[in-house]
Amino acid sequence: MPAPEEDLALLVRAAEAAGPIALSFWRAAPKAWDKPDDAGPVTEADLAVNDALQRMLTGARPDYGWLSEESEADASRLDARHCFIIDPIDGTRAFIAGQQGFAHSLAVAEGDRITAAVVHLPAMELTFTAFADGPALLNGRPIRPTECGMTGARVLTYKSAVEPEHWKNGRTPPIRREFRPSLAWRLCLVAEGRFDAALSVRSVWEWDIAAGSLIAQRAGALATDRHGQPMRFNSPRAMVDGMIVAGPRLHGEMRAGMV
Template identity: 70%
Template sequence: MQEPEADLELLERAARHAGQIALGFWRNDMRSWDKADDAGPVSEADLAVNDMLRDMLTAARPDYGWLSEESEADPSRLDARHCFIIDPIDGTRAFIAGQEGFSHSLAVTDGEKIVAAVVHLPARNTTYSAHANGPALRNGQPIAPSDTGIDGATVLTYRAVSDPGHWRDGQVPPFRREFRPSLAWRLCLAAEGKFDAAVSLRLAWEWDIAAGSLIAERAGAAVTDRHGDRMRFNGPRAMVDGLIVAGPRLHGQILSGLRR
């Protein structure tokens, strides 16, 4: 059995290769199109990165399952103790638009838990990483969330979260709302305290949040779904019911303010 440290080293190597491929397409002519069922855009770069990652990672760990946004569902992953959970390019719209805020999100599970994780932003030369037995790092340096309370907190989320219908007695907390295109990056930004929290009240695909959830947890943030429950991964639906990622004090204040 591989240790999380060894899996993390593998993910870091793979993420660097992914970045090289992505930057070869970025801000150059490339094909992109919309997926069926309003599932968002995809580009030839997404597929090229996905193919490389699958070849590299499954060759190194042939007994691991595979779950990726850009691969056909493989139910055999549910029988594997370990599984790769991958978003080849998170923030594809930003990538296609030539913006820097896209990332590669790579994670490994042990059962329902994430044990190794990398979020790599090649255009920003930034890599977040963690494994289950060590600290969360940004470019090799330890990170930690903020210790702020909800008054004046800066929360990475989308506009609809400010709808009074989501909050007890219609009282929207006095936080400032910001947005970044990659959900994986949002979790990492909350983990390092550049923003105070990342919140989503929508169902989230596992590949968008698997890596960032471990990085935030190992940084010292409280990481749960929208109901305050522990996230579980490599499930049949491959979805988590929302997310709240913040320092423990702010996390508790957000959770207690939500209508549930």
């Protein structure tokens, strides 16, 4: 079986190949439509990137399972020792709007844990990488999270996550809420210390957080579900029960303050 470092090299090559495909549609009025069941928008670029990634990755690792936001569900992935977990374009709304904050999120799971990860933002020329037991890097340079506590922390999340009902004693925490369109990018922004935490009180899709969770962990942050439990991947539902991603001190304070 390939080592995590070899899988990471494959993911980097695939992400770098996906970037020009996405950029050929970006700011060029790509065809877009809404998925069924209010699952959000999708564009022809999402599908083109997905097809290219699937050909490249499964061509190189035919025995690996495949889980992607833009592919039909394939239950055979649950029996595979390794599985690719892919979001071809994370932040599709930003992509449609011509904004730079969209990403290719690529990960490999061995069993239920992530062992190699890339989050690539082609319009910004940013590439975050990590592999099991290796460093977290941004464009080849080591990154690390902040060491702050709750008061004044800059937290990437949506508005309802800081409503009083999610916090003990009905008290909204003393944080500064901010937002970025790509969930994968949010985790990487925490990993590099540009923000202090990323939070979701709702369940999140595995393809949105698989790569970013390993990058955050290898940088030195804690990345757990909303209850403080380890994230598990390649699950039947392909979802994680919320998330808290932050440096150890802030992670502990956030978990202690949540209902």
